[in-house]
Amino acid sequence: MTEQCRAYARALALGACALVVAVPLTGGATSPAHAAPKAVLVPQIEGAYSVQGLNPDGTRYEGGVTITVKGSTAFFRWTISGQTFHGQGPLAGNRLVIDWGETAPVFYTINADGTLSGTWAAGKASETLRPLN
Numbered sequence: 001m002t003e004q005c006r007a008y009a010r011a012l013a014l015g016a017c018a019l020v021v022a023v024p025l026t027g028g029a030t031s032p033a034h035a036a037p038k039a040v041l042v043p044q045i046e047g048a049y050s051v052q053g054l055n056p057d058g059t060r061y062e063g064g065v066t067i068t069v070k071g072s073t074a075f076f077r078w079t080i081s082g083q084t085f086h087g088q089g090p091l092a093g094n095r096l097v098i099d100w101g102e103t104a105p106v107f108y109t110i111n112a113d114g115t116l117s118g119t120w121a122a123g124k125a126s127e128t129l130r131p132l133n
Contacts, residue, residue: 045069045091045110051078053127065129074098076106 051063063080069091076098078085087100096108096116108118108129116129 045074045116048132049116049129050132051080051127051129053080054125056121056124064132076100 045067046069047067049065049067051061051065053061055061061080063078065076065078067077068075072091073088074091074096076085076087078087078100085100087098087106089096089098089105094110096106096110096118098106098108098118100106100120102120104120104122106118106120106127108116110116114131118127118129119125120127
């Protein structure tokens with residue numbers, strides 16, 4: 001994982017932790033000094049997706065990606081035009097930063113409809129992942 005990707009991952013992880021720490025006490029608590037933290041929901045993103053993207057030069061591409069999750073790390077395996085690419089990164093809330101061996105990672109947002117919207121090549125390229133099932 002590149003140092004830039006590690007820095008983004010740390011920032012995302014700290015943001016997710018701050019969400020857990022900043023949860024207010026619920027009304028009617030009998031002991032205001034101790035409240036159980038609320039569970040943080042981890043999006044279920046494992047599975048197969050179709051990929052539609054736009055390269056930095058403006059050409060379009062299509063393919064597939066398989067996502068697996070172990071702990072809080074997402075593992076990606078893209079198949080685009082007969083080539084296979086691999087990447088991994090931390091899952092923090094609805095954000096992913098995937099290091100795939102290039103200078104800049106892929107930044108994804110997990111959308112409410114189950115799709116993932118991503119940018120790569122330092123924001124000069126984009127892709128959308130749609131669940132196949």
